[in-house]
Amino acid sequence: MGERTLVLGGARSGKSIAAERLLADVPDVVYVATGGDDSGNAEWADRIALHRSRRPESWGLAETIDLVPLLESPGPPLLIDCLTLWLSRTMDATDVWSDLTRATVVDQHLAALADAWSATPRRVVAVSNDVGSGIVPADPGTRLFRDLMGRLNTTISLASDQVLWTIAGRTMPLT
Numbered sequence: 518m519g520e521r522t523l524v525l526g527g528a529r530s531g532k533s534i535a536a537e538r539l540l541a542d543v544p545d546v547v548y549v550a551t552g553g554d555d556s557g558n559a560e561w562a563d564r565i566a567l568h569r570s571r572r573p574e575s576w577g578l579a580e581t582i583d584l585v586p587l588l589e590s591p592g593p594p595l596l597i598d599c600l601t602l603w604l605s606r607t608m609d610a611t612d613v614w615s616d617l618t619r620a621t622v623v624d625q626h627l628a629a630l631a632d633a634w635s636a637t638p639r640r641v642v643a644v645s646n647d648v649g650s651g652i653v654p655a656d657p658g659t660r661l662f663r664d665l666m667g668r669l670n671t672t673i674s675l676a677s678d679q680v681l682w683t684i685a686g687r688t689m690p691l692t
Contacts, residue, residue, distance in 0.1 A: 519594075519639040523673050525647045525691075526683035533598055535681060535688040536642045537571055543640075545593040547577040549584065552602040582606045588633035588641065600645035600673065603630075604666055617661055627669055635676040645670050647682075 522539060526532035540546045552565075576596075579587065582603050587595060597603070604623070608614060611622045634641070649667045654660045674680045680691040 519637045519641055520679075521634060521637065521640075521677045522642045522679040522681065523670070523677045524642060524644050524681045524683060524688070525670060525674075527647060527650070530683045531686040531688070532644050532646075532683040534571070534686075535683045536596055536598065536644045539642050540594055540596055540640075541573075543594055544573065544575045545577070546573075547579055547587070547593055547595050548572055549587060549595055549597040550578065550580045551582050551584075551597065551599060551606060553580070553606060582610070585629050585633040588630075588637040588639065591638045594640040594642070597641065597643040600643050600669060601648070601666060604662070604669055608662065608665070613661070614658055617657055620661055620665065623665055624668075627665070627672065630669075631672045631676060634673055643673065645673070 522536075524532045524536045524539075526535075550565075577593070581587075584597065584603065604627075607623055607626050611619055611626070613619045613623055634643075646666070647670065648663050654663055674691075681688050682691050
């Protein structure tokens with residue numbers, strides 16, 4: 518079984534950089550970008566360009582939210598950035614935003630991801646946002662997202678060999 522690491526933190530805390538450092542000495546990492554390209558959004562394009570500029574040229578790239586097949590197959594280490602965007606795009610793909618009762622479908626995707634994470638033969642590092650430390654969102658859809666994100670982080674954390682917390686560019690282990 519592979520080594521599984523979850524890197525948590527808030528927005529712009531340095532969690533992606535911390536995850537990249539964990540694999541910096543590995544030449545054949547597959548960087549799994551879950552955010553999509555958000556065509557036409559200049560700010561998003563700038564974020565993607567920044568992430569690309571930090572990665573070694575020898576690293577591969579997979580742009581997908583279909584994480585289960587990657588986790589189930591043998592291969593080089595994976596750096597998944599990030600589970601927060603995976604959840605958001607999974608909610609988009611399952612049309613949860615317009616029908617919150619479809620959250621059970623997202624729960625099925627979450628369970629499949631957790632099973633694949635637990636059994637992966639690969640070394641894998643995943644980045645995720647901790648979104649539950651702020652205020653309670655005013656609308657039901659955002660509350661559902663926050664709750665699902667908390668369940669996802671908890672599930673992946675408990676199935677990880679190592680969990681790191683990043684804040685203000687500093688990273689510390691959670692035990």
